[in-house]
Amino acid sequence: MRKKPRNLSNIFLALLVFFFALMALNIALVTVLRSYDLFHLFRYVQLELMFGIGPAIYFYTKSITQPTFKFSRKELIHFIPVTLEFIFYRTSFYRLGADGLYEATPHPYTKIYLIEQWLGIISITVYTLLSLQLFFQHQKGLKKHYSNLEKKTLKWLRTPLLIYSGFWIGWNILTEIDRFAFDRAYKEAYFLPTFVGLAIVTCWIGFKGYIKSQVAPPTHATVKKTKFDSNSQHQALAKDITKLMSEQKPYLDADLDLSKLSELLEANPKQVSAAINQHFEKNFYEYINSYRVEAFKARMTQADSDKLTLLGHAFECGFKSKSTFNHVFKKISGKTPSDYVKQLKKESEKKQSVASQA
Template identity: 50%
Template sequence: MITSNSILFTIICVFAFQAIILSVLILKKQPKILANKFLALLIFFYAIMAINIVLVNVLKDFNLMHIFRYVQLEMLYGMGPALYFYTLSITKPSFKFTKKNSIHFFPLLIEFIFYRTALYRNGADGLYVDPIPNITYVYLTQQWIGIISILVYSIISIRLLFKYELQLKQYFSKIEDKAYHWLKIPIIIFGFYPILWNILTEVDRFLFDRNLREYYFLPNFVILAITCTWIGFKGYLNKVNPELLIPEISNIEKEDSSPSKDLEFLDKLNQVMILEKPYLNSDINLNKLAELLEMKPKTVSLKINQNCGKNFYDLINSYRVKEFQKLVKTSNLEKLSLLGLAFEAGFNSKSTFNSAFKKNTELTPSQYLKKVKNAS
């Protein structure tokens, strides 16, 4: 056990209960969609994990530790599935949760039952006995399996997000409001927090005889509670578009399956880009470009991937970079606003502009500007 700290206990409870309130607000948020249910569940699971640690220490101070073994709130086996189904719901708005999917939460039911058995109570109590009894290893095994399941679900969720981003790039030139970049941070935090936490506690137990617990134990749960609240706010403010369906063209591969380039398509594409300059429209998408080319969207996407070696997103941004370079050379460099010119070239995000410019020129915009000034 650790020394109780009323200040840290208060901070943990304030943020954890705030996270629970946010989970309820997310659950009631309109329109009611499946993704919000899983996000609310995810935040709730992690919030009660933080509250759990306060509860166990308060009961310990009042010599009521035996009561805690009956009210254990930790739900490791629900965190991974909740995260996975939330990610799946926002990346595939057509997804429907079925009875078959509920099997992912079956281990959570087993965990809940396990915490109400003497096997758990005796095993958990054995953590504070030296040497540790064999029954305690049953409890530790159950903990580590739960932690590994969270890690596995987190890796799958990250893969879903990256795949979804690639799909968006086949169809949209602006993905900042659709790609859920903010979700990558909580997935990493939620996925790796439990495993790093247990590694830390095991190192402390075997190498330092738990003498370091006072320095990392409660501060870690403070960070967890604050993180839960932050994710709750982000999730509540974030808009999930249930009507955003990525067309079938999203599964097209980039590899060049034909031995030669379609020069006719490349010439037609170049002519449209030069004459119409559709890339100046920050909301240009594949459908609009297909209309200008008088072709089907799926065909255009296929030909872009095969003949340009890029997806739609990268192709449009490459033309925007070229337009920016033209504007730099024809503008007053003394009164130059790089971001202003970037927006004029069709970009609508500073981060996207910087990333695309570096990808196409291997220079940052500032480095390119300096190069142009030195050459003039």
């Protein structure tokens, strides 16, 4: 949080790690107080703040997927529940309600405590799902602007978001099963190992997020659907794009993006994007890479194709990584590149055999 220049994503990342650190400190405090037979004091110093985790995850995701995002005062409303939670833990509703869980006859406040806990779980889950929505919108937006997504995606963030969204519901279901079916007999077997796993994920997202924040994320304006004045304009721009792709082959440039293509066409990026979407029924990423796949196929029919590896040919066609090449090629052709080349060679050998027999 103190790292300069002050970065909004780092602030929310610091809050996220802080709220999880409070949970770890909370567990440690329980252990210490219990060892000194002072567990009864724990209810007065409860440190867990579950309602802060969800907003921290959400605004962290928003700040790294939308670099132009500015946190305004009205958005402080998202952190009101964590303030109320802090106050709640200082009241008898919490102390008597939480202790009532361990009594033969639960205290009337126990229901209030359990409701508060489940609201915290719901809060984390909802905010994490909203974060996942932002993540997938970001991934979709990149494909409208870039033909290669290496070092531009935030795939590393998807796993911790999925873990956070599913962990808390699974945790409460597990604890409730243990409480009602086994009288908490198995708590020691899953309690610390589960939170150690969550701590590892939290530390990982902390380090990974901080490292990623030192690299400027790709920025792009939202491409809105553009209505052309007439169908003829739409078709004219689509023809210009097709002609450019055929004559100048800009797709061979691995760094080709929507802005570069628009400059070559001397057209507005929004109109170019709309023309590709409407006329070719593809986004920019799919459209450019379809040409690269066809270029690869053409190279494989050449007599000297064995001079380069398949990946070497892919790079010559504008691809930037093996994983992207394999994924795109299989999606378009229905085969892996190696399977396609093997089939091509078999067909060639068959034709040669037929020709020699004739």
